[in-house]
Amino acid sequence: MKQVTLKQIAENLGISITTVSKALKNYPDVSKKTKALVKEEAKKLQYKPNVFAVNLRTKQSKTVGLIIPEVVHHFFSSVINGIIEQAEKKGYLVIILQSNESYKLEKKQIDLLISKRVDGIMISLASTTVDISHLQEVQSLDIPLVMFDKISKLIPCSKIVIDDRKAAYDATKHLIDSGCKRIAHFRGALLPQNSIDRFLGYKKALEDHGLTYDPSLVYICENVNYEEGREAAERLLKEHNDVDGIFTITDLVAVGAIAVFNERGVKVPDDISIMGFSNWFVSQAITPSLSTIDQPGYEMGKRTFKQLYKEMKAKKEGAPLPPKIKTLDTFVIKRNSTK
Amino acid sequence: MKQVTLKQIAENLGISITTVSKALKNYPDVSKKTKALVKEEAKKLQYKPNVFAVNLRTKQSKTVGLIIPEVVHHFFSSVINGIIEQAEKKGYLVIILQSNESYKLEKKQIDLLISKRVDGIMISLASTTVDISHLQEVQSLDIPLVMFDKISKLIPCSKIVIDDRKAAYDATKHLIDSGCKRIAHFRGALLPQNSIDRFLGYKKALEDHGLTYDPSLVYICENVNYEEGREAAERLLKEHNDVDGIFTITDLVAVGAIAVFNERGVKVPDDISIMGFSNWFVSQAITPSLSTIDQPGYEMGKRTFKQLYKEMKAKKEGAPLPPKIKTLDTFVIKRNSTK
Numbered sequence: 001m002k003q004v005t006l007k008q009i010a011e012n013l014g015i016s017i018t019t020v021s022k023a024l025k026n027y028p029d030v031s032k033k034t035k036a037l038v039k040e041e042a043k044k045l046q047y048k049p050n051v052f053a054v055n056l057r058t059k060q061s062k063t064v065g066l067i068i069p070e071v072v073h074h075f076f077s078s079v080i081n082g083i084i085e086q087a088e089k090k091g092y093l094v095i096i097l098q099s100n101e102s103y104k105l106e107k108k109q110i111d112l113l114i115s116k117r118v119d120g121i122m123i124s125l126a127s128t129t130v131d132i133s134h135l136q137e138v139q140s141l142d143i144p145l146v147m148f149d150k151i152s153k154l155i156p157c158s159k160i161v162i163d164d165r166k167a168a169y170d171a172t173k174h175l176i177d178s179g180c181k182r183i184a185h186f187r188g189a190l191l192p193q194n195s196i197d198r199f200l201g202y203k204k205a206l207e208d209h210g211l212t213y214d215p216s217l218v219y220i221c222e223n224v225n226y227e228e229g230r231e232a233a234e235r236l237l238k239e240h241n242d243v244d245g246i247f248t249i250t251d252l253v254a255v256g257a258i259a260v261f262n263e264r265g266v267k268v269p270d271d272i273s274i275m276g277f278s279n280w281f282v283s284q285a286i287t288p289s290l291s292t293i294d295q296p297g298y299e300m301g302k303r304t305f306k307q308l309y310k311e312m313k314a315k316k317e318g319a320p321l322p323p324k325i326k327t328l329d330t331f332v333i334k335r336n337s338t339k
Numbered sequence: 340m341k342q343v344t345l346k347q348i349a350e351n352l353g354i355s356i357t358t359v360s361k362a363l364k365n366y367p368d369v370s371k372k373t374k375a376l377v378k379e380e381a382k383k384l385q386y387k388p389n390v391f392a393v394n395l396r397t398k399q400s401k402t403v404g405l406i407i408p409e410v411v412h413h414f415f416s417s418v419i420n421g422i423i424e425q426a427e428k429k430g431y432l433v434i435i436l437q438s439n440e441s442y443k444l445e446k447k448q449i450d451l452l453i454s455k456r457v458d459g460i461m462i463s464l465a466s467t468t469v470d471i472s473h474l475q476e477v478q479s480l481d482i483p484l485v486m487f488d489k490i491s492k493l494i495p496c497s498k499i500v501i502d503d504r505k506a507a508y509d510a511t512k513h514l515i516d517s518g519c520k521r522i523a524h525f526r527g528a529l530l531p532q533n534s535i536d537r538f539l540g541y542k543k544a545l546e547d548h549g550l551t552y553d554p555s556l557v558y559i560c561e562n563v564n565y566e567e568g569r570e571a572a573e574r575l576l577k578e579h580n581d582v583d584g585i586f587t588i589t590d591l592v593a594v595g596a597i598a599v600f601n602e603r604g605v606k607v608p609d610d611i612s613i614m615g616f617s618n619w620f621v622s623q624a625i626t627p628s629l630s631t632i633d634q635p636g637y638e639m640g641k642r643t644f645k646q647l648y649k650e651m652k653a654k655k656e657g658a659p660l661p662p663k664i665k666t667l668d669t670f671v672i673k674r675n676s677t678k
Contacts, residue, residue: 048454072416081410084437093455095432098423115387116432255624262626285594287601287626
């Protein structure tokens with residue numbers, strides 16, 4: 001069975017295509033009787049309007065694009081969940097693209113979304129993105145753009161973020177308050193803003209509480225994963241057996257470190273306390289359960305779409321909105337990996 | 340800056356829109372010189388073809404739809420990953436919709452994708468889907484359809500699945516081989532095919548190995564989550580303290596059960612052995628680490644898109660393919676929750 005066209009409905013009823021089209025759109029110059037006939041026939045034939053034709057007319061695709069570094073990731077999948085639930089409510093479809101943390105791919109995907117004429121774009125940047133000309137192009141084309149989580153301060157668009165520096169400060173302070181004196185940091189790569197901010201929050205908390213910042217206690221986990229958490233923990237045990245606390249950039253790294261400590265008989269939190277970041281499901285399932293920072297992924301996704309929707313609506317009405325930065329709250333979740 | 344049209348290029352160069360359009364498409368009746376001029380101007384103005392207009396012409400949207408019960412789920416997010424990576428390679432965009440295990444929402448989403456004129460649809464059914472008329476409609480419209488994981492045997496389309504019954508049989512046999520004599524099953528709801536098949540695999544393995552099937556040892560976890568795993572474990576400890584093995588429908592349920600046993604001082608695997616299903620990341624991170632069945636999510640996603648792509652191509656060429664059922668291999672992963 002082929003998709004039904006207005007022409008077929010018109011032929012079946014022996015009326016013009018224009019009348020069929022007007023009847024389906026409830027134009028006042030078509031009689032009630034004709035409207036009823038046309039609608040019945042359309043229903044019978046399972047007619048569905050051709051959205052491409054509709055889009056050409058209204059210049060709206062009712063489709064938005066989302067570029068995200070990683071899909072298989074508790075935080076980002078929570079963000080996706082928040083976005084598509086909210087989009088569903090407003091009748092928008094979401095095209096999801098994964099940059100795999102690659103700037104090159106991200107740039108290509110932005111081009112693709114522009115050529116698809118999406119009504120708006122949401123993005124969390126790849127770790128490797130430094131050049132931002134692709135995002136400037138989005139803005140020069142007047143396409144509403146909202147960034148979340150991993151943002152660039154150089155693009156004047158709306159952003160939904162957390163205060164990474166404050167959250168990291170709180171996490172480190174929690175370790176200090178529980179009695180830790182010599183605190184290591186397992187950080188991410190050198191470039192991403194959130195990796196920088198979490199490091200700065202850690203450093204500031206040490207300084208504010210009279211603890212010496214020691215650069216040799218900072219370990220870099222480039223890919224921010226379980227394996228690197230294990231490796232950093234192994235190195236730490238060899239190089240600094242006086243460390244009594246670790247703040248990790250994310251839960252996955254902490255889970256790797258705890259696995260090593262469990263295997264080596266290092267007691268968590270008695271010998272070393274550990275703070276994660278993100279509050280993945282896994283943090284409550286491991287032994288000991290992981291103290292961490294709650295990072296509101298679902299809420300971030302929901303707010304990101306809501307802001308984009310407002311901007312798409314404002315653009316349509318010819319009254320664009322100024323960009324807005326929304327910082328979501330984070331808080332410390334105390335579990336059994338800290339005293 | 341507005342999006343650039345053919346008209347603007349034509350006006351800037353003082354030639355007709357038709358010539359511009361032909362030049363951009365490399366028509367032979369336009370001179371090389373004009374083509375070069377047009378292309379240069381198009382590049383200068385950052386012209387991007389309007390895909391809606393292109394789509395109307397070619398009747399291809401280069402967009403496919405994916406309906407999935409849950410996004411925040413290790414297995415499904417792995418499937419999404421496999422699908423969008425493969426789609427990227429072939430220049431397709433993926434619209435992702437989440438049914439939240441609701442038949443009503445799933446039906447609405449199918450309608451939405453049809454009205455968007457996607458070139459193909461991929462779906463894993465909601466647990467509550469019994470009526471399949473919405474999928475019959477997809478087929479009656481000749482839209483290529485591929486089902487994966489949670490499928491309906493009543494729809495004659497291609498399917499990418501695992502053999503749930505065999506995988507559950509293998510999981511139960513692993514418990515039997517390790518010495519378990521009285522094995523409980525924490526199953527899912529009564530309707531979904533994979534819940535039924537895993538239960539049947541469990542039952543068959545008991546019967547084939549001379550163990551009595553006891554219905555009172557089968558606990559239902561409707562929502563297949565951590566909390567229900569905890570609850571079932573609590574009930575099991577009260578009702579059947581002679582059980583020495585449990586096969587759970589999924590890792591999340593097993594993780595809940597292990598948490599209860601750890602809290603109550605029940606030793607895993609010495610007192611009770613536990614087998615999960617899916618091989619989520621969490622299964623390697625908990626203590627003791629969870630023996631489980633590897634369920635190849637990424638591979639399933641990759642194969643699902645590949646099959647859909649073949650069928651979209653075949654349809655375009657006017658030579659539709661017969662449906663194909665592909666069963667992916669699963670295998671037992673032995674960790675520390677079984678002897």
